[in-house]
Amino acid sequence: MIVVKQLVKSYNSNRVLHGIDHQQERREAVVLIGPSGCGKSTFLRCLNQLEIADSGTITIDGVTVQGGQAASSGVGVSPAFFSRVFGAKKVRTDPTPEQREQQRRLRMRAGMVFQSFNLFPHLTVLENVTEAPIVVKGMARTEADDLARQLLAKVDLDQKAYAYPSQLSGGQQQRVAIARALAMQPRVMLFDEPTSALDPELRDEVLRVMRNLAEEGMTMIVVTHEMQFARDMADRVVFFDGGLVAESGPPEQIFEAPVNARTREFVMRVGNGRA
Amino acid sequence: MSKQQGRAGLLRGSIFLFLLLGGAVVRTNAAADALQEIKQRGVLRWGADAEGGAPYTYPDPQKPDQIIGFEYDLAEALAAKLGVKAEMVQNQWDQLIPGLERGNFDIVLNGLEVTEENQQRNVLTQPYYVYAQQIVTRKGNRDITQMDDLRRKTVGVLSASAALRLIAKIDGVDMRVYPGNVEALRDLKAYRIEAAVMDLPIAVYYAKPDPALQFAGPSFASGYYAIGVRRKDSTLLAALNKAIQELAQDGTLERIYRKYNVWDEQQIGLKDFRPEQVVARKSISTLREWRKYLPPLLRAAVTTLELSIVAMTLAVVLGLVIVLLRLYGIAPLRWLAKAYVEVIRGTPLLIQLLMIYYGLAEMGIRLNAFCAAVLGLGMNYAASESENYRAGIQAIPSGQTEAALALGMNRWQLLRHVILPQALRLVIPPVTNDFIAMFKDSSIVSVITMVELTKEYGMLAMSTYDYLGLGLMTAGIYFGLSYPASILANRLERKLRYDRR
Numbered sequence: 089m090i091v092v093k094q095l096v097k098s099y100n101s102n103r104v105l106h107g108i109d110h111q112q113e114r115r116e117a118v119v120l121i122g123p124s125g126c127g128k129s130t131f132l133r134c135l136n137q138l139e140i141a142d143s144g145t146i147t148i149d150g151v152t153v154q155g156g157q158a159a160s161s162g163v164g165v166s167p168a169f170f171s172r173v174f175g176a177k178k179v180r181t182d183p184t185p186e187q188r189e190q191q192r193r194l195r196m197r198a199g200m201v202f203q204s205f206n207l208f209p210h211l212t213v214l215e216n217v218t219e220a221p222i223v224v225k226g227m228a229r230t231e232a233d234d235l236a237r238q239l240l241a242k243v244d245l246d247q248k249a250y251a252y253p254s255q256l257s258g259g260q261q262q263r264v265a266i267a268r269a270l271a272m273q274p275r276v277m278l279f280d281e282p283t284s285a286l287d288p289e290l291r292d293e294v295l296r297v298m299r300n301l302a303e304e305g306m307t308m309i310v311v312t313h314e315m316q317f318a319r320d321m322a323d324r325v326v327f328f329d330g331g332l333v334a335e336s337g338p339p340e341q342i343f344e345a346p347v348n349a350r351t352r353e354f355v356m357r358v359g360n361g362r363a
Numbered sequence: 364m365s366k367q368q369g370r371a372g373l374l375r376g377s378i379f380l381f382l383l384l385g386g387a388v389v390r391t392n393a394a395a396d397a398l399q400e401i402k403q404r405g406v407l408r409w410g411a412d413a414e415g416g417a418p419y420t421y422p423d424p425q426k427p428d429q430i431i432g433f434e435y436d437l438a439e440a441l442a443a444k445l446g447v448k449a450e451m452v453q454n455q456w457d458q459l460i461p462g463l464e465r466g467n468f469d470i471v472l473n474g475l476e477v478t479e480e481n482q483q484r485n486v487l488t489q490p491y492y493v494y495a496q497q498i499v500t501r502k503g504n505r506d507i508t509q510m511d512d513l514r515r516k517t518v519g520v521l522s523a524s525a526a527l528r529l530i531a532k533i534d535g536v537d538m539r540v541y542p543g544n545v546e547a548l549r550d551l552k553a554y555r556i557e558a559a560v561m562d563l564p565i566a567v568y569y570a571k572p573d574p575a576l577q578f579a580g581p582s583f584a585s586g587y588y589a590i591g592v593r594r595k596d597s598t599l600l601a602a603l604n605k606a607i608q609e610l611a612q613d614g615t616l617e618r619i620y621r622k623y624n625v626w627d628e629q630q631i632g633l634k635d636f637r638p639e640q641v642v643a644r645k646s647i648s649t650l651r652e653w654r655k656y657l658p659p660l661l662r663a664a665v666t667t668l669e670l671s672i673v674a675m676t677l678a679v680v681l682g683l684v685i686v687l688l689r690l691y692g693i694a695p696l697r698w699l700a701k702a703y704v705e706v707i708r709g710t711p712l713l714i715q716l717l718m719i720y721y722g723l724a725e726m727g728i729r730l731n732a733f734c735a736a737v738l739g740l741g742m743n744y745a746a747s748e749s750e751n752y753r754a755g756i757q758a759i760p761s762g763q764t765e766a767a768l769a770l771g772m773n774r775w776q777l778l779r780h781v782i783l784p785q786a787l788r789l790v791i792p793p794v795t796n797d798f799i800a801m802f803k804d805s806s807i808v809s810v811i812t813m814v815e816l817t818k819e820y821g822m823l824a825m826s827t828y829d830y831l832g833l834g835l836m837t838a839g840i841y842f843g844l845s846y847p848a849s850i851l852a853n854r855l856e857r858k859l860r861y862d863r864r
Binding site for chain 1: 760762763765766767768769770771772773776780783784785788861
């Protein structure tokens, strides 16, 4: 389902990912943990091409993208221009239309939920969910509305369909963001610290939704500091350290009998998820 | 009379301010006798405008820092008669009378026509020159030989001139008002107008030597130039009248006029001129007679409104294209868009307008005044609108872009459905500001013969000298149109707000 080989990513001279290998089965829920700056978020952002890896390959459900291509970013000056003018050593070109299309196909296989929700503030809750199916997939509005209502019911927000994001609490916004990502029917859901921006009393409602998803058999990768959540719902926990996978295994192994010294130290520090 | 005197619109404001400041400094020794003061000072200060003023008062083409002209020589001769030196004070032509009243100089000696308006609040000496009107057409034109032939023709005249008052009376004439006669002649050659009417000396100096132009018929509608003096300075008036009489009789006038090639037999009559008594009319209150003065102002306001709306529409659309090219375009287009914004912002609107109207005409692209004004204002404001948009687009958090890309949107969908809808809401206030600014800035287009609200105000004020009353009416119209625009924008902004809590 997901195969990542030797993924390397640097920002300028600072190497963040040192060659990550990762394999994941369909319906498997994986939680990434590790100290801050260890590369977990970068890994997740590489998976759906918000960051472009320097080398390595990513395959999700049959779509493969090679590292080393130029980013198909939304806004900004082309890196090729800067390279030419300022004489940067590594000349990157704008992605070709084919590369860009391939990146987009990979993205559409992965739904992303961000730490800061990133809902579209100018659209209602319902429109936030229907926008991408209508615009990207060309779905009819009535069909998109039906789908959106189902998904909003699933995250327990069907009564807020006509509210604007600014009228919702953080927990409600994050649940809308999950419904929005699900509306594109992704093969895998990526969660990038989905509860870190939330007050403790709002986290549970989001975690509950995620747990339900996992139980339904959604393939998921979750970056989080919620150890109890990791312990309860993860099929596998992956411990990142210094841009490498230090240890990977079932939650019982990672939290109760870690093999790696660094893992042990980390689990000692943050707790092993036992309430 | 002559003049580039226009440039009016934009200069008028600053000159008004200058006069206010100047007036505070100039001593107004109302009680003292002006003639005595001039003699004590040893200098006769005469007000004139040397810009585009040939052959009256103008910079010597050979030695540009030296003023010459038949009026310059006349001023020297008059001063000599009074036993003092002459000193010219440069003053915008259509502001000479206010300048005289403020005491910036002792007399106005600059093609001041003997009209009722000019004698309302000041007095005129006996005339020193007999002028007449001359129709100028392109070489080979046989349709126009007299004033009646101008019916249903496009005719250029100078603002606030005798020609304007004369031509305005013709039924069905399409009159274009120019800030200077030179511009009128240029448009005549560019086929924008069919004829130009101007004072004979100007026609002799500027049109006669031009092989592309011809005098159509004999000169007509003669009148007098005289020197303007403040009403209370009666001794000065008497002394000047005596001096002019003497200069006419001893042949000095003829000598001066022949030198500048403006002598004709009509001038002989000056020797025996006996001034008819002009009764001072009481000054006009345009506020009291608003029924007469408000309609032309309102008509001009419609022009201003049309111009602003069409130009702003162009600016808003063109600005969007520019900012999209600049942020998302491929390399050469991106640089072109940036260069456009920098060049347009870095050069004066006035020059852009003159280049579009007169400059393009020289290359064979003859836009009419309205199109040129819309294009000039629109292209100029497009640069600032694109900067407004740019600020708005860059204010959208990068998380929005990431969320849209993660949902599989391509760059166009991201822009169309996520970035622009949010950015456009953000730029409503600055764009409204620009619209209101343009509404007022549009007065600058009077330099390319558009008669809009400010120009109409200037023209009416010049013939009534009621700057205050007309000014209040004009300001009221501007305010009455721009205030609703800002209310409307506020309402729109509130309606489109999505962060209501």
